Amino acid sequence: MPRYCVIGAGAAGVSALQQLRRLGHDVDCFERTDRVGGHWHTDYDALHLITARDMTAFEDFPMPADYPHFPRRDQVRAYIESYAREHGLYDVIRFGTAVTGVEPAEAPEGATGARTGSYGWRVTTSAGDDEAYDGVLVANGHLWDPRIPDVPGEFTGRTIHSGVYRNVSDLEGDRILVVGAGNSGCDLAVDVAQHRLDADIVIRHGSWFQPKTYFGVPRQQVPFLADFSPTEQDLISRLMARLSIGEWHAYPGLPEPEGATLAEGRAVVNDLLLYWIHHGRVTVRPGIERFDGATVSFSDGTARDYDTILWATGFNVRLPFLDDSLFPWTAGAPVRYAGGIVTESVEKLYFIGLIAPRGPQIPIYGMQAKLVAKMIELHEQAGQGGAPIAQYLASLQEPETGIDVVRDGWLRQMADTERLLAAYAMSSGNAAPSLQTV
Numbered sequence: 001m002p003r004y005c006v007i008g009a010g011a012a013g014v015s016a017l018q019q020l021r022r023l024g025h026d027v028d029c030f031e032r033t034d035r036v037g038g039h040w041h042t043d044y045d046a047l048h049l050i051t052a053r054d055m056t057a058f059e060d061f062p063m064p065a066d067y068p069h070f071p072r073r074d075q076v077r078a079y080i081e082s083y084a085r086e087h088g089l090y091d092v093i094r095f096g097t098a099v100t101g102v103e104p105a106e107a108p109e110g111a112t113g114a115r116t117g118s119y120g121w122r123v124t125t126s127a128g129d130d131e132a133y134d135g136v137l138v139a140n141g142h143l144w145d146p147r148i149p150d151v152p153g154e155f156t157g158r159t160i161h162s163g164v165y166r167n168v169s170d171l172e173g174d175r176i177l178v179v180g181a182g183n184s185g186c187d188l189a190v191d192v193a194q195h196r197l198d199a200d201i202v203i204r205h206g207s208w209f210q211p212k213t214y215f216g217v218p219r220q221q222v223p224f225l226a227d228f229s230p231t232e233q234d235l236i237s238r239l240m241a242r243l244s245i246g247e248w249h250a251y252p253g254l255p256e257p258e259g260a261t262l263a264e265g266r267a268v269v270n271d272l273l274l275y276w277i278h279h280g281r282v283t284v285r286p287g288i289e290r291f292d293g294a295t296v297s298f299s300d301g302t303a304r305d306y307d308t309i310l311w312a313t314g315f316n317v318r319l320p321f322l323d324d325s326l327f328p329w330t331a332g333a334p335v336r337y338a339g340g341i342v343t344e345s346v347e348k349l350y351f352i353g354l355i356a357p358r359g360p361q362i363p364i365y366g367m368q369a370k371l372v373a374k375m376i377e378l379h380e381q382a383g384q385g386g387a388p389i390a391q392y393l394a395s396l397q398e399p400e401t402g403i404d405v406v407r408d409g410w411l412r413q414m415a416d417t418e419r420l421l422a423a424y425a426m427s428s429g430n431a432a433p434s435l436q437t438v
Contacts, residue, residue: 002134010038012353012365013139019369032098040077047073050269052218056360098126117347135348145316153291162312173307185312186270193281206255207266230408253284330401339414344394357407
């Protein structure tokens with residue numbers, strides 16, 4: 001019986017594990033820590049979902065009704081754990097076992113023209129395992145290897161990255177500089193300000209700030225928005241934000257948003273930062289030029305001393321168990337197709353969660369895993385050596401090189417992938433009903 005491997009037991013990993021087990025596949029899952037839930041165990045204490053509770057759930061497993069509209073980090077963690085318990089996933093996850101290597105299996109003697117991965121993969125682990133799998137689903141996450149930019153000079157105060165920051169007890173002094181203005185950076189500047197510390201935040205590029213709610217309702221659940229196209233929703237959201245929080249120039253230091261629309265620019269779901277800017281508890285700074293001891297010099301010619309720098313500058317994509325030369329990389333991430341699931345150059349290797357379409361994240365993992373199940377079915381029907389599914393999809397789709405992507409475009413590519421898989425099944429004479437629908 002074919003066997004499959006899932007790497008990681010965060011939200012993406014347990015979703016993929018359950019989808020394959022539901023279809024009767026033999027699946028192993030390796031998790032290097034002793035717990036389910038991934039980064040939801042280690043994120044900063046002030047973290048809440050920025051998407052609505054009822055839109056951010058696993059399929060057929062809603063979040064508890066007594067959770068708030070925007071659950072806390074610990075509530076999301078408990079929810080992921082309860083999903084794993086409900087489906088018996090704890091029994092099949094090998095905790096405390098890191099995957100140390102994933103290598104393509106050798107083709108049988110006499111086989112010619114086989115693509116890399118066509119005959120499966122060999123997986124080695126920290127526990128000494130060396131096992132063969134027909135396919136590998138990579139769900140090790142992309143929020144664990146901190147990225148800190150190089151800045152001329154040396155800062156002599158405390159520095160800490162958002163990936164290890166928990167709360168203000170991790171800071172030294174009361175002059176805090178947050179570097180980075182994505183959703184996390186804005187959250188952390190607010191956390192600092194709410195604890196009556198002196199918060200500055202570096203914002204080099206303008207973003208479209210969006211409130212979490214309109215008319216007291218979570219953004220994703222405003223009823224009438226669903227009646228409009230994505231382009232119209234973008235326009236309406238910008239207009240409602242303008243009415244709710246005003247224009248960017250109403251907040252000292254904020255740069256003008258880049259891009260004419262939410263889809264073209266950066267979007268940040270946070271209006272508390274704007275509140276604290278108006279109250280003088282947060283000051284916006286431009287880009288950093290250099291460090292000199294405790295002094296930070298900025299691109300506008302100003303300088304100021306700080307006790308702590310809190311880096312909210314993102315993470316590197318790391319796949320330490322794979323040889324990077326197996327597939328092309330661009331802008332620090334593998335070049336992917338099929339909604340971020342496959343690369344062009346290898347078969348039977350699938351990425352779950354190595355993409356972040358704007359909006360609720362947990363549902364995307366199940367959607368990706370369902371398409372992986374369809375690819376697996378085609379490979380199994382093709383017999384030994386599988387089928388060139390990844391090559392086929394890559395020849396007909398535009399590549400995806402980023403992690404942060406616009407959801408509407410991602411959904412279109414997912415639908416296109418489903419259509420192409422159904423067409424492949426038909427042309428191969430393997431048109432199974434399960435390949436026609438999700």
